[in-house]
Amino acid sequence: MTAQTRAQYGILSAGAFPPHATLVGSRHITAPVEEIVAAVSGGLAGVSAFTVHNAGVRRQGVGLVYDVHHLADGSTPNAAFVDLAARVDSAVAPLQTPAPNHTQHHFDRDTFRAHLSLVSHDMYVRPDLSEEVEEYVTGLPVAFPETFPGDRVTLYRTRSDDWSGRWWRTLTWDHVHTWRLPS
Template sequence: MHDEALRPGERARDVGDPYRYGVYLRPDPRTCLAVTTITTQLRAQYGFVSAGAFPPHATLVGSQHLGRDEDAVVTALDAALEGRPGFDVHNRGVRPSGVGFVYDVHHRADGSPNAEFVDLAAAVDAAVAPLRLPMNSPQVHGFDRAGFLAHLSLASHDLYERPDLHDEVGEFVTGLDVAVPQGFRGRTVTLYRTASSDWSGRWWRSLVCEHVATWTLD
């Protein structure tokens, strides 16, 4: 058996397409409500869909190409998370981040990085690293301790297409004045299967997320 020749401009398909996997820290229900309130309003006002395409979450590792053996992924995470304690997460409120806006949950109330959050992301990345497969798109999202920034996305990839709306969207999000807890206990880790018809392009326009498993720390 041989692979069919690719047409000009066509990318090679990856084993396991169209699936990618994400491991997330889920906030408390009230914070989830605040996130979805904002993303729903951004969709209604501007047609933005990227942040709202996902369940409310802080990414530990995202867009992982792990094939289709979900039992192996769950087993690896079972081992990594067993006996691991939860930790306190502080929400510093809406902040600009990259092209968009997020709730900053990376820093403690005193402004220092939350080392327990970073350690959890490192442990999750180490657990799935042996299962990671090469992929053509999107880019591999490996863990970088220095670059890791825990956040809850409110407005994201849509602003790559509409950078002219950046300041207006920031004012809109702030003006919504959505009530949100100042923090929560970080204790719920989730695994999601994601699929898109075009990982090489505007994948968020066709993204589908399916829950696979949940772990409770503490």
């Protein structure tokens, strides 16, 4: 999806990251990698894999996402997903340092929405494309799984020249570590 919207409209933000559902975002952490990995490992202790339900393309804020926040009924939040995000957030919160140019976003269990971004921050600067892009995305014949295992947590290191601006134009990321949750 993100490759298609980039090719058709030059939309970059959702595809600037590897495909993922953010558990903890917008945290400025300068601790050594080993310390971050140890903290997340501790936060994941006792957490088992769970089933993720994909309700398909939905509008979220200015963007479009695959809604993976709810159970199969479409209205009950997937408590395992919310709990996982809360545990990872609690694990890394003590490692956070003040960011030089970034608004802080603290985890809130009530507003957290697990999702896979398809179209995101570009729409703040191109709201004129919103309806057209939504029609294009929902019209693409892309099959998606209704369920899949939530069995991996991955840590990425991200960098951008300007987190308060159009960060997706200069974003780079590196894979740091992956944890496999037991079944």
